Amino acid sequence: MPNTAGDQQRSSLNPNDMAEKPTSSITDADGAGPFELKAASFTLPIIRLLDNDIETVALRLGARVEKAPDFFRNTPVVIDLSDLAENAEPVALPQLVGVLRGYGMIPFGVRGANADQAAAAEALEMAILRDSYVRRTRQLGELVADMDPEPAPTTVSKTPKAPDKAPQPPTEPAQPRAAGQSGFMLITKPVRSGQRIYAAGGDLSIIAPVSSGAELMADGNIHVYGPLRGRALAGMSGNMEARIFCHDLQAELISIAGHYRVSEGIPNELRGVPVQIFLDQKILRIEKL
Amino acid sequence: MARIIVITSGKGGVGKTTTAAALSMGLAQRGKRTVVIDFDVGLRNLDLIMGCERRVVYDFINVINGEANLNQALIRDKRCDSLYVLPASQTRDKDALSKEGVERVLGDLSDNYDFIVCDSPAGIEHGANMAMYFADDAIVVTNPEVSSVRDSDRMLGILSSRSKRAEESLEPIREYLLLTRYDPMRVANGEMLSVDDVQEILSLKLLGVVPESKAVLNASNAGIPVILDRESDAGQAYGDMVSRYLGDDVPHRFLHPEKKGLLSRIFKG
Numbered sequence: 120m121p122n123t124a125g126d127q128q129r130s131s132l133n134p135n136d137m138a139e140k141p142t143s144s145i146t147d148a149d150g151a152g153p154f155e156l157k158a159a160s161f162t163l164p165i166i167r168l169l170d171n172d173i174e175t176v177a178l179r180l181g182a183r184v185e186k187a188p189d190f191f192r193n194t195p196v197v198i199d200l201s202d203l204a205e206n207a208e209p210v211a212l213p214q215l216v217g218v219l220r221g222y223g224m225i226p227f228g229v230r231g232a233n234a235d236q237a238a239a240a241e242a243l244e245m246a247i248l249r250d251s252y253v254r255r256t257r258q259l260g261e262l263v264a265d266m267d268p269e270p271a272p273t274t275v276s277k278t279p280k281a282p283d284k285a286p287q288p289p290t291e292p293a294q295p296r297a298a299g300q301s302g303f304m305l306i307t308k309p310v311r312s313g314q315r316i317y318a319a320g321g322d323l324s325i326i327a328p329v330s331s332g333a334e335l336m337a338d339g340n341i342h343v344y345g346p347l348r349g350r351a352l353a354g355m356s357g358n359m360e361a362r363i364f365c366h367d368l369q370a371e372l373i374s375i376a377g378h379y380r381v382s383e384g385i386p387n388e389l390r391g392v393p394v395q396i397f398l399d400q401k402i403l404r405i406e407k408l
Numbered sequence: 409m410a411r412i413i414v415i416t417s418g419k420g421g422v423g424k425t426t427t428a429a430a431l432s433m434g435l436a437q438r439g440k441r442t443v444v445i446d447f448d449v450g451l452r453n454l455d456l457i458m459g460c461e462r463r464v465v466y467d468f469i470n471v472i473n474g475e476a477n478l479n480q481a482l483i484r485d486k487r488c489d490s491l492y493v494l495p496a497s498q499t500r501d502k503d504a505l506s507k508e509g510v511e512r513v514l515g516d517l518s519d520n521y522d523f524i525v526c527d528s529p530a531g532i533e534h535g536a537n538m539a540m541y542f543a544d545d546a547i548v549v550t551n552p553e554v555s556s557v558r559d560s561d562r563m564l565g566i567l568s569s570r571s572k573r574a575e576e577s578l579e580p581i582r583e584y585l586l587l588t589r590y591d592p593m594r595v596a597n598g599e600m601l602s603v604d605d606v607q608e609i610l611s612l613k614l615l616g617v618v619p620e621s622k623a624v625l626n627a628s629n630a631g632i633p634v635i636l637d638r639e640s641d642a643g644q645a646y647g648d649m650v651s652r653y654l655g656d657d658v659p660h661r662f663l664h665p666e667k668k669g670l671l672s673r674i675f676k677g
Contacts, residue, residue, distance in 0.1 A: 309611055311565030312558055328611055330561045346608075 201231025414543035418559030420530030428527035434650030436491035446496035447539035448529035459631025472509030502535035584615035616649030
């Protein structure tokens with residue numbers, strides 16, 4: 120018998136939190152109202168500024184847009200200022216926004232801004248996105264290079280065709296491994312408590328135990344051929360078709376496209392056995408394999 | 409080139425320093441030139457366990473800061489010629505451990521020793537990071553209880569991501585599990601995690617199981633590494649551990665409660 124999770128998976132959208140997790144806490148207790156609060160994460164292009172000379176940026180960006188005008192048309196983008204945060208010279212944010220709009224993009228937020236930049240962004244009515252958790256942890260050197268988590272959904276996964284490194288480096292250093300050419304990621308060593316793994320744009324397969332306190336994330340499916348004791352979040356970018364397959368379900372939390380269930384909501388007869396987890400009419404179901 | 413072994417756990421009070429003392433003494437007794445370094449700056453204990461606290465003049469931080477040379481700071485063990493202790497500073501804090509300084513000292517020691525045993529402080533902060541950063545092997549000391557197992561698991565994650573070997577994509581640190589304070593009686597009664605339970609969670613090579621023993625506290629108080637107490641079960645278990653570390657195939661002991669056999673009942677009453 121497949122089990123349904125009732126109203127457990129109603130989750131909320133907290134705009135300040137959107138770069139972090141799709142499974143934020145419940146704020147709308149009764150679901151009967153005129154709206155439903157839900158969390159969703161989106162994959163967005165980030166324009167990471169490496170130079171505060173807007174003219175150069177505009178020039179290079181123009182060349183880039185020429186090659187793939189459709190890609191940029193009406194595309195919401197986030198401006199990443201973290202590489203310029205220490206820079207003494209202020210970034211001419213209004214000009215930059217103007218340039219981006221001129222190329223058809225919809226710049227709506229900044230991240231990694233320092234106080235001055237944040238004030239400028241606020242004056243332009245742009246959202247200040249919380250600086251990616253990833254960036255901070257990476258600076259601490261906490262994460263394995265080949266297990267880069269990149270939980271922020273505000274990263275580019277659809278890269279424009281042109282391979283050259285224009286002002287918008289589409290992927291962050293450790294991500295190509297994660298996303299890979301095939302959008303697939305394989306982990307062969309145990310995933311320990313405190314580690315986070317994010318397979319951007321594809322499936323994640325693990326042929327080792329996943330400890331409690333570890334976190335698996337994938338835009339596609341998650342397969343665990345070992346005990347799954349940590350958290351598993353599939354369909355991070357909103358893919359409702361994503362599934363979680365695991366050999367031995369002991370998870371703390373399972374989630375597909377923001378519909379989640381915590382350990383307490385997993386019936387005993389489905390623990391410790393091979394299962395698949397999927398969404399059926401937006402209801403999270405766990406089924407024995 | 410010396411092999412650098414870190415004794416780590418995440419959680420405090422599980423037996424890291426006891427293990428560091430026993431392992432270094434065991435290696436030295438087998439003729440390996442060994443130095444054991446206390447990384448617990450500010451809370452130094454290793455010198456007490458090794459029974460050399462009255463002979464500390466210069467310490468690890470003095471050497472890092474260039475205020476003393478290595479030969480001035482190293483304390484030769486009185487019981488074993490090939491064992492040296494490099495004590496921690498009690499008056500500084502852990503920030504005094506610079507990565508460059510630690511690397512230089514380990515590099516200098518590496519030429520003259522076979523094994524460098526690093527006794528890590530508890531926690532996952534700077535001191536613990538410095539102790540494990542340059543390691544070749546890690547012995548993760550774990551007690552059979554859930555919080556210790558969880559912390560060890562976290563520490564293993566850090567070993568596989570924040571160490572020099574991980575950062576430079578070299579061959580990963582060899583990780584071993586040492587289960588200490590194991591009470592077979594309580595395991596049999598279901599009050600304590602068993603070896604198999606811990607192994608299932610951590611999936612590591614088991615280097616040894618050290619039973620809970622009064623001998624450990626007695627040895628610590630007396631400043632004698634417990635491995636020298638050959639009568640005690642803990643001392644023997646540490647001896648087995650050292651043999652296993654060096655590649656011998658020694659069966660695990662002390663895993664089950666002692667059976668009161670007919671003979672012992674007759675003779676011991």
